Amino acid sequence: MSADAESLLQGLPWGVVVLDAHGSVLRLNEQAARWWGVRPQEVQCKPWGPATAGTLPADLLQALQAVTSSPARPDAAYFLPHHQEWITMTSAHQGDGWVVYWQDVTEREQAAQELLHVKDELARRATDNYATLYNSMDEGFCILEVLFDAAQHPVDYRFLDVNPAFEKHTGLRGAQGKTICELVPDIEPHWAAIYGRVALTGESTRLEEHSESMGRWFNLYAFSVGPRQNRHVGVLFADVTERKRTEEARRESDAHLRQAVGLAHLGICQWDYQTDLMRGNDERFLMLGLDPARAEITVAEAIALTHPDDRPAWAGIREQLEARGEFRADYRIVRPGDGAVRWLSEVGRVVEWQHDKPARIHSVLLDVTDSHEAAEALRQSEARYRSLFDNMEQGFCLLEQVATAPGAPTDYRYRAVNPAFERHSGLADATGRTIRELVPGVEPYIMAIFDEVATSGESRRFGGYVADLDRWVEVEAVAEAQPGHLAVLFSDVSARHRAEQTLRESEARAQAARAEAVQAQAAAEAQRQRLHRLVAEAPALIATLRAPTTSSSWPMRASAACSGAASWWAGPTARPRPI
The missing domain is CATH 3.30.450.20 (PAS domain)
Incomplete structure (x- = not known):
């Protein structure tokens, strides 16, 4: 055995005796040697006899010698007169031998004996002192009358007396005078069997038992009360459910720890x-x-x-x-x-x-x-992201949908914005504030698109004019993995929009100028053609003016000739022109 194990063995508050397959003592710790009244070397590997008896009472010595053939009863208690102490003995088969544990239960036995004494005093004198103890004790206590069927099998038991702590430990109200089957119809049959055995044999028993129907663990000491023919049993007990749960949780925790050590x-x-x-x-x-x-x-x-x-x-x-x-x-x-x-x-x-x-x-x-390696990769990824976030030309922001009053329009809070955000939006100190807080008149269609992206998870690209900002923007909204979270990339395209508008206006003016030029060219062509005809007709006109006429008709011919020439010169839109 290693030094650590030996130190642990000797430091235990229990007595520990190790037996070989034949029942000979191989090892015992200091506490066991003290109760035995011997030095370890006096009994180790020695045959049983007066020299190895020490101060052990005969019943305990006999039970110890019989461990290999009849394992120790965990409910049996043994009194050590030499030490004026009570101990219980349990045994476990390990390898080729047995390990026997002795546990000091002096306080428990003394409490049980004291309780019996108190009950006797109560029956005899019913003193106020006992009543105070009976009513203030932490443990639950009751006196039962065990009920048997015609075949003398225990089938039920009636509560003749219960102390105030009884209800706290059992959860049963108004139990006095009632049977357990009346209070808990589906109570397990083994409870009546346990108390029936005590009532019939007069032998006390100590045990920890679980009641599925009551959902509790009980640590109890049951003993016969009064004449055996009355079949009365006293039970001192405590609800140890929480302790059991803690022990089970500890066992599970230890098992999980062992698994974790192996898996990790x-x-x-x-x-x-x-x-x-x-x-x-x-x-x-x-x-x-x-x-x-x-x-x-x-x-x-x-x-x-x-x-x-x-x-x-x-x-x-x-x-x-x-x-x-x-x-x-x-x-x-x-x-x-x-x-x-x-x-x-x-x-x-x-x-x-x-x-x-x-x-x-x-x-x-x-x-x-x-x-x-994962942390380093994450650090590098975050560095690349931060570099892109800080240096990208477009505005970028992370949004989260915020709760609003029923029926009120949705809103989004800026979780983070990049340095270009303010340049493209004109909004300063946006982080932590909402869209409607910064842009009260935000266009409804923009918020509707954000809601659609948040709900469907599908990205959207759109553009438009934001009146409160007096800007034209192009936007791409993408849903993040977390519901209600969006990533928005946008650009202020107001300058481009104004340039496009100016270009459209310039093209319109140029088109109008081209139309006027075409009209002017057509008018010039018409005038050229009229001049050509006038030149062609000029000899006839001159001949008319030169023809010999009387003095009275010449003015009329001259006037007609001049009028005709003037009409050809002016064309359809006659304007006064010099002849």
Whole structure:
């Protein structure tokens, strides 16, 4: 047995006796030797006889000798006259032998005997002192009348008397005078069997039992009360449900811890600080790239495995241990087999001090290479994201939908905005504020599109004019994984929109100018043609003017000729022109 196990065995408050397959004593701890009244070497590997009897009472000695053939009864209590103490004995078969446990139950037995004495005093004298004790005791107490059928099988029991604590421990109200089947119709039959056996045999019993129908665990001591023919049983009990739940939770926790240690591949270490020897489990040596068969390494060897840049961490480990009694360190190693660099995280605590210096340290080692690599990848990703976020030309913001009053329009809060956000929107200090707070007259169609994206998860691209900002914008809204969260990329395209408007107006003016030029060209062509005809007709006109006429007809011919020439010159839109 290791020194730690021996120290633990000797420090237990219970007596522990280890027997071989034939019932001979192999080992006993100090508490067992004290109750036995012997020194361990006087009984270890010795035959049973007067020399090994010590001060044990005969019934206990007989029960101990019979363990290998008849396991100890956990409900039996034994009185040690030499010590004036009561103990119970339990046994467990382990390997080729048996382990016997003795537990001090003096207080419990004394309490039970005192209660019996108090009950006798109550029956005889009914004193106020007993009534005070009976009514103020923390444990539940009752006196039962066990009911049997015609075949003398216990089938029910009636509560003849109950103390005030009875209801707290059972949850049963108004129990006095009623049977358990009346109070709990589906009560388990074994309860009547337990109390029936006590009533018939007069033998007390102590046990912990669960009642499924009542949903409680009880620790109880049942004993016969009065003449056996009355079949009355006294029961001193306590509801130990919470304790049982705690024990079960602890067992589950221990099981989960063992599973976690196995699944997490934890490297366990016991470090002798005086000799600088480190003993570990197989997983620890595999992490270090060493053969598990080695079983131990020195601190100097551990430092040699450490990455050169991280070796100063060992000085920090020693400082932490000597100053605080515990340490935590992250460092890299270079595995000797494949040269792989691995990140390890180790935590430890001093479990033994000598002369104010650490003597023994227990520690746990975990390979966190994947976590470090993932953290580094995340850091680089975040750096790239931040660089893009801070330097992108477009405005960018993250929105979250906020709760509004029933029937009120939805709103969105700015979770984050990039530096270009203010330049494109004209809005300062937007983070933490809502759209409707900053832009009260925001166009309804914009909010409707945001709602659609948040609900459907499909991105939308749109553009339009925002009157409150006096800006034209182009927007792309994308739904994030978390419901109600959006990412919005947008640009102020007001300058481009104005340039496009100016271009459209210039094109309209140019088109009008081209139309006027065409009309002017047509008018000039018409005038040219009329001039051509006038030139062609000029000889005839001159001949007319030169023809010999009487003095009275010449003015008329001249006037007609001039009128005709003027009409050809002016054309359809006659304007006064000189002849």
